[in-house]
Amino acid sequence: MPFVNGEQLERLCAKFPTPFHLYDARGITENARRVNAAFAWNRGYREYFAVKATPTPAIMELLRSEGCGMDCSSLTELMLCEKLGIRGEEIMFSSNDTPAEEFRLAAKLGAIINFDDISHIPFYMEHVGPVPETVCCRYNPGGKFSIANRIMDNPGEAKYGMTHEQIIEAYRMLLAGGARRFGIHAFLASNTTSEAYYPELAAQLFELAVELNRLTGAHIDFINLSGGVGIPYRPGECAPDIAVIGEGVRRRFEDILVPAGMGDVKIYTEMGRFMLAPYGCLVTKVLHLKHIYKDYVGVDASACDLMRPAMYGAYHHITVAGRENAECSHLYDVTGSLCENNDKFATDRMLPEIKIGDTLVIHDTGAHGRAMGYNYNGRLRSAEVLLMPDGSGRLIRRAETPEDYFATLDF
Numbered sequence: 001m002p003f004v005n006g007e008q009l010e011r012l013c014a015k016f017p018t019p020f021h022l023y024d025a026r027g028i029t030e031n032a033r034r035v036n037a038a039f040a041w042n043r044g045y046r047e048y049f050a051v052k053a054t055p056t057p058a059i060m061e062l063l064r065s066e067g068c069g070m071d072c073s074s075l076t077e078l079m080l081c082e083k084l085g086i087r088g089e090e091i092m093f094s095s096n097d098t099p100a101e102e103f104r105l106a107a108k109l110g111a112i113i114n115f116d117d118i119s120h121i122p123f124y125m126e127h128v129g130p131v132p133e134t135v136c137c138r139y140n141p142g143g144k145f146s147i148a149n150r151i152m153d154n155p156g157e158a159k160y161g162m163t164h165e166q167i168i169e170a171y172r173m174l175l176a177g178g179a180r181r182f183g184i185h186a187f188l189a190s191n192t193t194s195e196a197y198y199p200e201l202a203a204q205l206f207e208l209a210v211e212l213n214r215l216t217g218a219h220i221d222f223i224n225l226s227g228g229v230g231i232p233y234r235p236g237e238c239a240p241d242i243a244v245i246g247e248g249v250r251r252r253f254e255d256i257l258v259p260a261g262m263g264d265v266k267i268y269t270e271m272g273r274f275m276l277a278p279y280g281c282l283v284t285k286v287l288h289l290k291h292i293y294k295d296y297v298g299v300d301a302s303a304c305d306l307m308r309p310a311m312y313g314a315y316h317h318i319t320v321a322g323r324e325n326a327e328c329s330h331l332y333d334v335t336g337s338l339c340e341n342n343d344k345f346a347t348d349r350m351l352p353e354i355k356i357g358d359t360l361v362i363h364d365t366g367a368h369g370r371a372m373g374y375n376y377n378g379r380l381r382s383a384e385v386l387l388m389p390d391g392s393g394r395l396i397r398r399a400e401t402p403e404d405y406f407a408t409l410d411f
């Protein structure tokens with residue numbers, strides 16, 4: 001079982017109706033401290049938590065108290081920060097295909113704006129005003145991004161960022177517009193557990209930083225390695241060691257930036273999954289057992305609470321509460337109630353024998369879990385509960401009600 005013991009789980013289920021997402025306050029805090037320690041060699045290092053992964057105020061506050069900033073990509077994510085009193089360079093605004101009103105709110109809050117495209121610079125000047133003094137551009141090197149001949153991703157097919165030529169031109173435009181401090185951002189692999197990813201990405205961006213500085217005279221203030229650091233969703237997979245990753249980035253920094261006289265560059269990260277995924281789980285109860293051509297376990301959660309398996313065929317480990325050590329002797333599909341046959345948390349999964357009323361814990365749902373929820377079939381999204389270090393549970397988001405569902409309708 002992840003982070004919660006049987007007795008705590010029973011108490012939580014007596015208090016909060018299932019399904020609910022449960023988060024581990026202690027785990028989140030300790031992990032954030034490991035991340036900060038891994039990059040403590042860099043003066044000015046900051047993790048900007050990718051709010052989209054878990055846009056819940058109590059979680060954002062927990063990370064903020066460990067020194068994290070917030071990475072936003074939409075109007076409502078910016079509004080969440082505004083409500084929490086988060087402002088200025090505590091916010092990174094890394095959006096794409098951005099509406100003018102979102103740039104306006106980001107500017108009003110004093111967020112660091114990360115331009116996804118060169119055309120957004122004149123768009124910003126027309127709709128918002130002069131470019132900010134501190135500004136970032138998102139880079140897309142094109143082609144394929146590989147580490148030791150292993151292809152990690154295909155930036156040439158990705159909609160994000162500027163080409164090499166464009167980013168040089170963008171810097172010149174921004175300098176002419178009055179920008180003084182510059183950042184470079186790139187996101188070239190998703191959910192990778194490779195400890196070589198950040199160091200390889202950093203090396204590319206450090207070299208680009210030196211080039212941009214030489215060509216344009218721009219002062220490079222920070223390099224934003226964005227997100228993408230993965231977690232082991234399957235048992236037996238290895239978690240990346242953030243200390244090893246931080247050390248790998250430090251070596252590239254010493255090799256490339258320090259000799260260029262750029263040892264004052266700050267490193268930023270924008271992780272969502274690595275900060276939260278292992279510290280959340282979805283707690284759900286078994287409503288029905290169905291035996292036709294296969295054996296189905298029907299639970300009270302659905303893809304509306306956790307879309308990753310339906311959307312990407314993602315694996316999430318499942319534990320049957322109270323039967324952690326029982327033999328996995330039965331083959332099941334674990335399903336929700338949507339009228340969609342992909343509404344399955346697991347397909348052909350060996351599990352201990354399951355009975356109606358059992359509690360199932362679906363692991364690693366802390367990031368991109370509740371956040372990707374939706375209302376198909378009129379399903380209402382689940383609550384969120386924070387497991388406090390003293391073992392108690394705090395409701396940090398109530399479940400949706402039919403009134404919420406009806407609130408947008410006109411009769």
Ligand SMILES: *Cc1c(COP(=O)(O)O)cnc(C)c1O
Nearest residue numbers: 050094226227228270271272273
């Ligand atoms: C999604 C996203 C992140 C976070 O990605 P993870 O894989 O969750 O770490 C960071 N930055 C940007 C711009 C993103 O879109």
